[in-house]
Amino acid sequence: MTCKEFQEVLPDIIDGGQTVEQESHWKACRECSDLASELTLVSQQAKILRGGDEPSPRVWNSIEIALRAEGLIRQPAAAFTLVPSPAPRWRMGWLVPLTATFLLTLGVVDYYLASKPADQVAVVQPASSTKPVDDDDAQMLEAVSMKTPAMRAAYEANLQDVNAYIRDAEASARNNPADEEAQESLMEAYSQKNMVYEMAFDRSLR
Amino acid sequence: MATARKLQGGELSEAEAIERAKQGDADAFQTLYNLHKRRVYSLCLRMTANTAEAEDLTQEAFLQLFRKIGTFRGESAFSTWLHRMSVNVVLMRLRKKNLPVVPLDDPLETEEETTKKEPGAADPLLTGSVDRLRIQRAVESLPPGYRTIFVLHDVEGYEHNEIAELVGCSIGNSKSQLHKARMKLRDILKTSRAEKAKTP
Amino acid sequence: MKTINRRSVKLALIVVVSAGATLVAGETKKEFRFTVRPGSTVSIVNPYGPISLKPAVGNQVLVTVTLHSDKVEVSHEQSGKRVELRSQLLPGADQTSGIAEYAVFIPSTTNVNLHANTGPLRVEKLHGDVIVEAVSALVEVRDINNVHVHIKTMNGPITLSNIHQGHVEVTSISGDVNLNSVSGPLVQVNSSSGKIRYDGDFGAGGDYSLTSHTGDIDAVAPAEAPIDVTAQTVRGKVDSDFDLEAKRIVPRDDNNKSSFLGKAWSLVKLRSFSGKIHLRKR
Numbered sequence: 001m002t003c004k005e006f007q008e009v010l011p012d013i014i015d016g017g018q019t020v021e022q023e024s025h026w027k028a029c030r031e032c033s034d035l036a037s038e039l040t041l042v043s044q045q046a047k048i049l050r051g052g053d054e055p056s057p058r059v060w061n062s063i064e065i066a067l068r069a070e071g072l073i074r075q076p077a078a079a080f081t082l083v084p085s086p087a088p089r090w091r092m093g094w095l096v097p098l099t100a101t102f103l104l105t106l107g108v109v110d111y112y113l114a115s116k117p118a119d120q121v122a123v124v125q126p127a128s129s130t131k132p133v134d135d136d137d138a139q140m141l142e143a144v145s146m147k148t149p150a151m152r153a154a155y156e157a158n159l160q161d162v163n164a165y166i167r168d169a170e171a172s173a174r175n176n177p178a179d180e181e182a183q184e185s186l187m188e189a190y191s192q193k194n195m196v197y198e199m200a201f202d203r204s205l206r
Numbered sequence: 207m208a209t210a211r212k213l214q215g216g217e218l219s220e221a222e223a224i225e226r227a228k229q230g231d232a233d234a235f236q237t238l239y240n241l242h243k244r245r246v247y248s249l250c251l252r253m254t255a256n257t258a259e260a261e262d263l264t265q266e267a268f269l270q271l272f273r274k275i276g277t278f279r280g281e282s283a284f285s286t287w288l289h290r291m292s293v294n295v296v297l298m299r300l301r302k303k304n305l306p307v308v309p310l311d312d313p314l315e316t317e318e319e320t321t322k323k324e325p326g327a328a329d330p331l332l333t334g335s336v337d338r339l340r341i342q343r344a345v346e347s348l349p350p351g352y353r354t355i356f357v358l359h360d361v362e363g364y365e366h367n368e369i370a371e372l373v374g375c376s377i378g379n380s381k382s383q384l385h386k387a388r389m390k391l392r393d394i395l396k397t398s399r400a401e402k403a404k405t406p
Numbered sequence: 407m408k409t410i411n412r413r414s415v416k417l418a419l420i421v422v423v424s425a426g427a428t429l430v431a432g433e434t435k436k437e438f439r440f441t442v443r444p445g446s447t448v449s450i451v452n453p454y455g456p457i458s459l460k461p462a463v464g465n466q467v468l469v470t471v472t473l474h475s476d477k478v479e480v481s482h483e484q485s486g487k488r489v490e491l492r493s494q495l496l497p498g499a500d501q502t503s504g505i506a507e508y509a510v511f512i513p514s515t516t517n518v519n520l521h522a523n524t525g526p527l528r529v530e531k532l533h534g535d536v537i538v539e540a541v542s543a544l545v546e547v548r549d550i551n552n553v554h555v556h557i558k559t560m561n562g563p564i565t566l567s568n569i570h571q572g573h574v575e576v577t578s579i580s581g582d583v584n585l586n587s588v589s590g591p592l593v594q595v596n597s598s599s600g601k602i603r604y605d606g607d608f609g610a611g612g613d614y615s616l617t618s619h620t621g622d623i624d625a626v627a628p629a630e631a632p633i634d635v636t637a638q639t640v641r642g643k644v645d646s647d648f649d650l651e652a653k654r655i656v657p658r659d660d661n662n663k664s665s666f667l668g669k670a671w672s673l674v675k676l677r678s679f680s681g682k683i684h685l686r687k688r
Contacts, residue, residue, distance in 0.1 A: 011385040039388045042395065046360035048338050049252055049345065051245040055261050056449075056488075059247075060239055062265050063272070067235060072272055074230030148453070150501040151523060154542050158560045158579040161598045165619040168679050172640055181638060185679065188596055188617060192579055195558055199541055202521065257447045257487060258517050258535050259554070302573070302592065346445070 001025040006032050014040050065201050069194045137163070144200050158196055165189040220284060227275050239268055242285060246292045252357040253296045255346035263299060267292040293358065293372055300350060344394040352387035359384050432475050438482055438491070440467040445534070446487040448512055449519040453493060454478075455505040457520055459529045462511035474505040517553075525562060561600075571610060582621075597621045601681075608633045614674045622681040625674075629687040632671045641680040647687040 006025045013022055013036065026033050067073045137159055145152045169186040176182045218226065218237045226234035246267055251260035271288050278287065345353060345361075354373065358364045359380070364372070366380045373380070442448075448467055450457055455474070462468060467489055471480050477499035483490045493506040501524060512518070517534040520527055525543020529536050535554040538545055540562045547555060548567040555572055557564050561580040566588050573592040576583055582601045585593070589609040595602050597618040604625040608614050614633075616623050627633060627648075637644045676683050 011381045011388075014388075038392050038396075039385075042341075042388050042391045043360045045341055046345070046356065047363075049248065049342060049357075049361045050363075051248045052338065053248045053251055053486075054244050055247040055264050056490075059243070059261050059265050060236065063239065063268050064232070064235070066265075066269055067232075067272060070273070072230060072275075073232045073235060148501075148523060151541055154561055158598075161580050161619070165598045165679070168619065168640075172679070181677065185617070185677070189598075189619070192577065192596065192598055195577060196560060196579065199539065199558075199560055202539070255445065256517065256535065258519055258537055 003029060003032050007035065010036060010039065014043055061202070062198060065198045066194055069197045140197060140200050147200075155196065155200060159193075162189065162193040162196055166193060221280075224275065224278060224280075224284060227272065228278075235272060238272075238284075242288055243268075245285070246288065249289070249292050249357065249362060250296055252345060252361055253354055254299070255353065259299070263292070263295050267295045270295065289362070290372075293362075293364075297354070297373060300354065340395060340398055341391075344391050344398070347394060348387060348390060352383060352390060355380055355383040356387035356391070360388070430474075434473050434476075436471045436473065436480055438467075438469040438471070438480075440469075440482075440484050440489045441465055442467055442489060442513060442516060443487055444513070444515045445517070446489065446513075447517040447519055447534075448510070449488065449490045449521075450508060450510070451490075451492040451521045452506055452508060453495060453504060453523045454501045455493070455507050455522075456525055457508040457510065457522060457527045459510045459512060459518055459520075459532065461514035461531045463513075465513055467513070467516065468511045470509045472507040472509075474507075475499075475503040477503040478506050480506060563600075580621075607631055608672045608674050610672065612672050614672055615677070616675070617677040618681050619679045620681050621678065623676050623678050623683045625676065625683075625685045626688050627685070633674045634671050635674045635676065635685065637676040637683045637685060639678050639680070639683055642678050642682050644676075644683045644685075646683070646685040648685055 001021050001024075003025075006022060006029070009022065010032075013026075018026065026036055064073070141152060141156055141159070144155045166186075166189040169182070169189040173179070173182040173186045218234060220238070220241060223234040223237040223241075227238060243264065247260060247264045250263040250267070251257060254260050254263065267288070271291050278284065345356065348356065355369060358369050358372070359366070366377045366384075369375075369380045370377045375383075440448075442465055444465075446467075448459075469482075469491060471491075471493075473480065477496045479494045479496065481492050481494055491508070493504070495504045512532070514531065514533045516532065518529060518532065518536045518538075520529075520538045520540070522539075522543045523541045525540055525545065527538055527540055527543050527545045529538070529547045529550070531549045533551065533553060535556075536547055536550060537554070537556045538547070538558070540559045543559060543562040545557055545559060545562055545564045546567075547557065547565075547569065550569050550572065552571040553573075555566065555569055555574045555576075557566070557576045557578075559578045559581045562578065563581045563584070564576055564578055565584045565586070566574065566576070567586040569585075569588045570590055572590045574585075574588060574590060574594065575592070576585075576595045578597050578600045580599045581597075583595050583597055583603070585595065585602075585604045585606060587606045588604070589606055589612060591610060591612045593612060594615045595604075595617065598621065599619060600621045602616045602618055602621060602623045604614075604616060604623075604627075606627065608625075608627050608631050616625065622642075629647075633648070635646070635648050637646060676685065
């Protein structure tokens with residue numbers, strides 16, 4: 001067996017067994033023997049890299065926030081917590097009546113606006129003066145008030161924005177169930193709401 | 207819904223944690239995370255050589271797993287399921303960055319070059335144990351494609367047929383890239399050992 | 407000996423007064439140095455106050471923090487390749503007394519991770535990944551190549567300038583997003599009500615996606631830019647100088663990117679639910 005032939009099958013030798021011919025070359029050839037030993041060492045030592053590092057606490061924090069926002073964590077009703085479980089209202093089934101109500105309201109508003117001259121159309125009030133859509137958002141805003149009161153107005157305004165985005169995206173997805181873009185928009189809207197909750201509960205900014 | 211109770215004298219077992227996580231128990235999710243976070247994070251870190259990205263990927267892998275936990279039926283080990291998911295998450299990220307997951311060829315290197323010996327004094331043999339930090343740095347300095355195969359096979363213990371399926375290459379390609387990765391690491395470790403020996 | 411002592415005391419007093427002259431009463435300045443390896447990450451959590459990051463030569467991270475009151479402290483930790491600095495708000499701190507100003511000089515290959523409420527946050531001329539999460543902070547990132555730039559704000563305006571060959575992902579709920587000369591394999595901007603403005607060449611055969619809910623999208627590109635544009639809106643309006651209808655038939659290479667006359671085409675997707683989309687030729 002030549003050195004070239006031996007080195008061609010070296011990966012199989014290191015990972016598995018070797019034939020009599022290969023073993024005999026290993027013993028006879030110093031250069032191939034050194035190479036094989038070194039590569040075996042590299043392969044074996046690699047295992048010390050397994051599972052040795054730990055992510056920062058921020059990673060679990062972010063995961064937990066996302067799980068709560070998506071409704072995968074569901075707290076018992078009796079337990080008091082500052083961190084709400086918003087998800088049941090986020091699932092499509094729950095939002096059918098909400099979306100229907102919204103669309104009906106939208107239709108009425110559209111009809112009203114269309115029938116009025118432009119200068120008589122009332123200016124829509126800023127988002128901050130409107131109540132949040134649900135109790136989970138209210139609880140989140142309450143948590144923000146306790147943690148960073150100066151930021152509450154910003155959170156409330158942006159929550160209104162993303163909730164409006166979700167409503168529009170859900171309506172669009174419902175009207176066009178086969179439209180991938182509509183589904184993408186819906187996921188993006190949810191992702192933005194998730195981001196608001198994530199920032200609100202980011203313990204690192206306390 | 208009953209509140210999850212911990213076992214007397216200890217935490218939830220993995221099987222219990224899985225069942226309770228399916229019910230939405232926060233403690234159960236955290237138990238599963240704590241059981242596997244080091245393995246997943248290390249894998250992501252070895253493959254990306256970037257701590258911020260590794261943390262992002264760890265988060266993504268666990269989220270994907272937890273979203274699907276309702277479908278886990280216990281046919282395979284939970285850790286295997288999680289591990290595969292983590293590998294896929296990392297590989298998708300590497301593909302997204304247009305980084306070669308597996309280099310099909312390396313125009314800078316041939317088989318002859320990898321076994322070339324420098325003239326002059328004999329090369330000292332690489333022996334003994336290699337400290338963790340040195341090998342970690344060496345792996346981080348590998349080109350991304352080599353690093354992927356090396357981490358999957360030698361660090362994480364995947365077989366070549368599994369690697370081929372994961373990264374989308376042939377078994378032969380996986381083997382040859384692993385060999386090249388080991389050769390490169392050997393050279394890096396020998397160089398760093400030689401430099402260390404020179405340092406007073 | 408007495409003369410020397412008096413002179414020393416006078417000199418010391420002058421130095422102290424000069425140093426203190428730049429600080430307002432109640433402010434204190436702290437300085438930290440860390441030696442880091444290539445590819446390290448510097449993480450700063452600062453609820454209130456600006457953070458500025460610039461490159462430095464060598465392998466040291468130099469951080470100067472000006473604390474506006476005794477209601478805020480800085481904690482720091484270095485572990486492996488991670489350096490973490492955190493402004494700790496003490497009881498009674500608010501968004502004025504809790505301000506800490508960070509001026510940071512880091513080796514250019516260092517990755518950066520910033521978390522803040524108010525900012526502003528400024529990062530320039532680095533070769534490491536830049537990840538920023540801010541609530542209302544103004545964020546400016548400039549002159550960065552070949553790395554990940556991930557920015558998230560709730561309503562803080564974001565300006566990216568001269569960012570190339572990397573992956574750019576920006577999300578802002580209501581902050582305006584301005585991209586000046588930004589190109590790369592992936593440029594993705596998501597906004598709800600904030601405006602998105604792009605002025606560049608959509609180059610590098612990348613995937614560009616600018617998406618908003620109600621915010622307008624304004625994009626300017628060279629007339630001959632090799633771009634394959636789609637613009638979609640549900641209730642808004644599309645106004646484009648580029649032909650959105652023409653179909654381009656070119657072979658696609660292994661990386662699933664089209665090429666035409668040797669130039670890689672970029673895929674540009676502009677999507678707004680009810681905002682206006684303007685795409686203009688320069």
